[in-house]
Amino acid sequence: MTNPWNESTRSSRPTRPTYLPPHLRDQPTITITIPASLARSSPRRGRGGGGGRVRGGNGSGFRGCRTANPSRSYGRSGENFSENDPNPYRPNVMRQPPFHISEKFDELEVIDDDEDPSSDVNNNMNAYDETPVETSGFDVPPPVTLFSEIDFCSALSDNIKRCKYVKPTPIQRYAIPVAMAGRDLMACAQTGSGKTAAFCFPIISRILKDYHHLKSSSPTMMACPLALILAPTRELSCQIHEETKKFSYKTGVKVVVAYGGAPIVQQFRNLEKGVDILVATPGRLVDMIERAKVSLRKVKYLALDEGDRMLDMGFEPQVRKIVQQMEMPPAGVRQTMLFSATFPTEIQRLASDFLSNYIFLAAGKVGSSTDLIAQKVEYVHDVDKKIHLVNLLRAQRANEKHALTLVFVETKRGADALQHWLSMKGFPSIAIHGDKVQMERERALRSFRSGLTPILVATDVAARGLDIPHVAHVINFDLPRDISDYVHRIGRTGRAGKSGLATAFFCDKNTPLAKALVELMQEANQEIPPWLNQYAETSYAYGSGGMQSSRFSGIKFGGHDYRRGANNESYDYSKQLGDSTVKESYAAASSPFSLHNSRADYPTSSQADSFSDGFYSHMLDYRSVVASGWD
Numbered sequence: 001m002t003n004p005w006n007e008s009t010r011s012s013r014p015t016r017p018t019y020l021p022p023h024l025r026d027q028p029t030i031t032i033t034i035p036a037s038l039a040r041s042s043p044r045r046g047r048g049g050g051g052g053r054v055r056g057g058n059g060s061g062f063r064g065c066r067t068a069n070p071s072r073s074y075g076r077s078g079e080n081f082s083e084n085d086p087n088p089y090r091p092n093v094m095r096q097p098p099f100h101i102s103e104k105f106d107e108l109e110v111i112d113d114d115e116d117p118s119s120d121v122n123n124n125m126n127a128y129d130e131t132p133v134e135t136s137g138f139d140v141p142p143p144v145t146l147f148s149e150i151d152f153c154s155a156l157s158d159n160i161k162r163c164k165y166v167k168p169t170p171i172q173r174y175a176i177p178v179a180m181a182g183r184d185l186m187a188c189a190q191t192g193s194g195k196t197a198a199f200c201f202p203i204i205s206r207i208l209k210d211y212h213h214l215k216s217s218s219p220t221m222m223a224c225p226l227a228l229i230l231a232p233t234r235e236l237s238c239q240i241h242e243e244t245k246k247f248s249y250k251t252g253v254k255v256v257v258a259y260g261g262a263p264i265v266q267q268f269r270n271l272e273k274g275v276d277i278l279v280a281t282p283g284r285l286v287d288m289i290e291r292a293k294v295s296l297r298k299v300k301y302l303a304l305d306e307g308d309r310m311l312d313m314g315f316e317p318q319v320r321k322i323v324q325q326m327e328m329p330p331a332g333v334r335q336t337m338l339f340s341a342t343f344p345t346e347i348q349r350l351a352s353d354f355l356s357n358y359i360f361l362a363a364g365k366v367g368s369s370t371d372l373i374a375q376k377v378e379y380v381h382d383v384d385k386k387i388h389l390v391n392l393l394r395a396q397r398a399n400e401k402h403a404l405t406l407v408f409v410e411t412k413r414g415a416d417a418l419q420h421w422l423s424m425k426g427f428p429s430i431a432i433h434g435d436k437v438q439m440e441r442e443r444a445l446r447s448f449r450s451g452l453t454p455i456l457v458a459t460d461v462a463a464r465g466l467d468i469p470h471v472a473h474v475i476n477f478d479l480p481r482d483i484s485d486y487v488h489r490i491g492r493t494g495r496a497g498k499s500g501l502a503t504a505f506f507c508d509k510n511t512p513l514a515k516a517l518v519e520l521m522q523e524a525n526q527e528i529p530p531w532l533n534q535y536a537e538t539s540y541a542y543g544s545g546g547m548q549s550s551r552f553s554g555i556k557f558g559g560h561d562y563r564r565g566a567n568n569e570s571y572d573y574s575k576q577l578g579d580s581t582v583k584e585s586y587a588a589a590s591s592p593f594s595l596h597n598s599r600a601d602y603p604t605s606s607q608a609d610s611f612s613d614g615f616y617s618h619m620l621d622y623r624s625v626v627a628s629g630w631d
């Protein structure tokens with residue numbers, strides 16, 4: 001049987017036959033089938049759809065465009081983007097975004113808990129029902145099965161209903177009780193499984209209950225948030241900000257975002273109006289603290305989203321500076337929560353500096369990408385990648401009209417070049433990467449999200465956290481070097497219980513990744529091409545050299561509590577109990593932990609000496625290093 005890629009390649013480029021690797025020669029005809037759940041959902045009904053479940057902002061903090069003709073499908077307007085169209089971006093009334101983005105709660109009805117339990121959204125969420133959850137740590141609070149079992153205040157419960165979250169996902173079932181009990185937490189759960197709500201709900205609830213009297217009520221020159229949520233990218237910060245605002249709608253809790261690339265003065269103005277929860281990227285936050293516009297002395301809750309990324313080489317110095325050198329109450333006094341889909345062992349070890357007597361949760365398989373994402377790996381030489389991509393996109397366009405496709409490349413220049421080439425070929429696309437100014441980045445996301453340009457060519461700046469409805473296909477045009485980046489990239493599809501497709505173009509230079517890739521695919525019950533197994537053996541033969549592979553293989557990947565060792569040995573968590581006394585002794589010493597008086601409240605180094613976790617000795621020794629994060 002002939003291979004369609006080869007066929008179409010030949011027909012489009014008759015003078016230059018494309019090399020077809022032996023493993024592909026006998027393959028059956030390939031058709032791209034977009035997962036049924038996506039094909040089923042109408043553009044208005046899915047996540048982010050105006051008539052559907054309200055979802056988490058538009059990822060950039062901006063509203064998407066409304067289409068003049070909401071019933072028009074991308075397929076119809078897409079037909080106008082002929083592959084021979086020399087200018088697929090010409091103004092065209094036919095080119096209307098197919099997806100509504102309407103997020104305003106004011107337009108929504110509050111529904112009962114059991115209303116519409118069979119909606120697509122909640123049916124999709126059932127996909128997580130069987131997810132195993134591993135817990136470890138001292139005295140783990142028991143999980144819940146319903147939101148109503150948790151003692152949320154009524155305004156928050158109403159908002160959960162407004163979001164049409166009928167039941168908690170597994171990570172929410174376990175993490176929310178832990179967080180509500182005031183415990184520190186390291187939580188590892190699949191991409192798209194609801195980690196944002198898992199840390200937002202407890203923060204909002206506890207601010208309302210325990211610190212109601214301290215909530216920001218009047219304008220102030222120096223903002224003193226009660227909670228700080230740090231995220232690695234500007235777009236993710238905006239998305240978390242949008243989500244948190246929805247969750248705290250009509251509660252009186254003030255949420256503000258601070259991120260680089262946008263005018264700082266406007267952000268100062270927002271802060272001056274008062275802030276209870278500050279969502280920020282590290283770079284911008286440090287800047288604001290140094291300009292004495294923000295003080296962290298009142299922070300009671302610290303959440304690091306994409307916690308492993310926040311503590312890897314790019315960000316760790318900056319995060320350490322924020323957490324340990326900028327007046328934030330120490331671990332054991334504040335509550336700290338780290339969330340990610342991946343937690344490599346060495347990052348867990350680092351993270352324990354910021355945590356006190358913490359509980360570790362792992363929902364799903366190791367660094368799991370879930371069975372919801374069908375993963376395909378194809379061998380494609382570098383020179384053939386573009387034409388291979390175009391063939392994939394053509395096949396997809398023939399099969400599915402509403403899908404968004406996210407194409408990951410390695411470099412910023414590569415992103416621009418590929419996007420330009422795709423546009424020339426008639427595929428409406430747009431690029432996002434760190435060299436674009438923030439307005440362009442936001443415009444790109446908005447255009448992609450709305451379906452106006454249904455192909456987004458991106459670097460890793462879009463790999464983590466972004467929750468974009470209707471992303472049906474993630475293509476790793478260039479594979480990342482690090483398997484955890486692969487997990488996060490493909491996790492842009494197959495979210496909230498929906499299924500998705502991830503295709504990777506593999507070539508010889510990706511050999512060091514092969515072993516980890518095979519392990520990951522095995523974990524997710526994916527079919528592994530025999531040739532990839534051979535590459536995996538080669539990468540194994542590189543020895544620990546498949547450095548990434550060894551770093552992330554098996555238990556080291558991060559689905560297990562590193563404190564238990566490689567064999568999941570039992571560990572005496574009560575050894576950490578000393579830490580929890582910090583909170584009590586500190587509370588007693590500062591009687592109560594006053595949130596009004598900054599420096600007086602902050603323990604001196606001699607007070608700190610009495611703390612059992614070595615926090616201050618670490619802090620005093622620490623030398624500041626300039627970080628090179630995205631912000």
Ligand SMILES: Nc1ncnc2c1ncn2[C@@H]1O[C@H](COP(=O)(O)OP(=O)(O)OP(=O)(O)O)[C@@H](O)[C@H]1O
Binds near residue numbers: 167194491
């Ligand atoms: N209990 C729930 N019921 C229904 N939908 C939910 C629930 N919890 C979360 N969601 C939705 O699931 C989607 C994914 O959630 P979220 O972005 O928090 O995932 P995540 O685990 O943080 O993903 P990532 O690892 O990529 O950051 C969002 O659209 C969110 O609104």
